[in-house]
Amino acid sequence: MFDLLALTLAGQVPIEQQGENANLHWHWLGEGLLEITPQQDYRQAVVLSAGIHGNETAPIELLNQLVNDLLSGSRTLAVRLLVVLGNPAAMRAGKRYLHSDMNRMFGGRYRDFDHSGETARAQQLEQAIAEFFADEDAARFHYDLHTAIRDSRLPRFGILPFQTRPYSAEMLALLDAAELDALVIHSAPGGTFSHFSSEHAGAASCTLELGKARPFGSNDLQQFAAINRALQTAVSNEPLPQRAGDTLRLFRVERSLIKRSEDFRLHLSDDTANFTELKQGTLLCEQPGEEYRVQHASEWILFPNPGVALGLRAGMVLIEAPRSTLY
Numbered sequence: 028m029f030d031l032l033a034l035t036l037a038g039q040v041p042i043e044q045q046g047e048n049a050n051l052h053w054h055w056l057g058e059g060l061l062e063i064t065p066q067q068d069y070r071q072a073v074v075l076s077a078g079i080h081g082n083e084t085a086p087i088e089l090l091n092q093l094v095n096d097l098l099s100g101s102r103t104l105a106v107r108l109l110v111v112l113g114n115p116a117a118m119r120a121g122k123r124y125l126h127s128d129m130n131r132m133f134g135g136r137y138r139d140f141d142h143s144g145e146t147a148r149a150q151q152l153e154q155a156i157a158e159f160f161a162d163e164d165a166a167r168f169h170y171d172l173h174t175a176i177r178d179s180r181l182p183r184f185g186i187l188p189f190q191t192r193p194y195s196a197e198m199l200a201l202l203d204a205a206e207l208d209a210l211v212i213h214s215a216p217g218g219t220f221s222h223f224s225s226e227h228a229g230a231a232s233c234t235l236e237l238g239k240a241r242p243f244g245s246n247d248l249q250q251f252a253a254i255n256r257a258l259q260t261a262v263s264n265e266p267l268p269q270r271a272g273d274t275l276r277l278f279r280v281e282r283s284l285i286k287r288s289e290d291f292r293l294h295l296s297d298d299t300a301n302f303t304e305l306k307q308g309t310l311l312c313e314q315p316g317e318e319y320r321v322q323h324a325s326e327w328i329l330f331p332n333p334g335v336a337l338g339l340r341a342g343m344v345l346i347e348a349p350r351s352t353l354y
């Protein structure tokens with residue numbers, strides 16, 4: 028049977044590039060790209076992507092299992108679906124990326140990077156998204172699935188792109204049902220895949236960080252059961268499961284820590300977990316002519332990484348935000 032992940036890892040072009048069952052037809056669009064359309068009318072067009080970072084294996088495996096369930100007929104498709112395995116070359120190498128981080132390149136920012144397989148792939152994925160949503164009247168969604176490298180006090184969270192329109196209530200209901208611990212709202216445009224589909228395709232979109240990555244075949248997929256269930260209900264248009272865990276916490280990005288000097292110092296240990304709480308007055312980072320101390324009673328650190336290149340973001344500082352921030 029057609030297996031998108033096996034084909035992609037083998038770097039093969041399938042002999043059969045389209046097919047159908049009683050419920051759907053599918054079309055292989057290129058490496059790691061599969062469009063699946065229901066035979067019946069649909070009200071939603073959904074992009075599910077994983078592997079923008081090639082070593083984030085668990086969501087890739089989840090997504091492939093979902094595709095296999097659809098193609099075998101054991102799950103019914105009720106939405107038009109584009110499945111994207113983001114960075115096949117990095118997936119084959121078991122690496123986050125080979126040359127540069129693709130998830131900073133979208134929205135045409137690949138032009139700012141040295142030409143590589145990843146800049147070409149980012150451009151190709153932008154075209155695939157644009158073509159998928161072109162002339163599409165159905166409601167548009169994009170969920171970009173990731174796992175994090177470092178530990179996180181709040182292990183599962185979503186990152187919403189900056190946008191001036193309200194966030195989709197349907198998307199928020201799904202994120203709630205997926206048992207995420209937190210949502211983070213960006214305060215400025217960025218080069219992520221999910222930001223691209225929000226800004227350029229008008230999709231309700233979210234980057235999902237679902238736990239820690241392991242090599243292919245070593246993932247405890249049980250850890251991902253809630254997001255798996257939520258995605259299954261989304262593609263089959265079934266009622267969302269009831270949330271069982273604590274209330275979803277909401278944060279917004281208060282400040283991005285931009286590294287402007289080789290003398291940039293971040294006063295956190297290298298293994299500091301995401302969502303570590305910082306108390307008011309703490310000296311967090313400094314570089315010539317600039318220091319940052321925690322301003323609010325509490326702030327939280329996300330993605331601390333002082334090793335980035337000059338001009339890039341060495342971390343984000345979050346503050347907790349009221350639910351009304353979403354609307």
Ligand SMILES: [Zn+2]
Binds near residue numbers: 080083173174
């Ligand atoms: Zn990632």
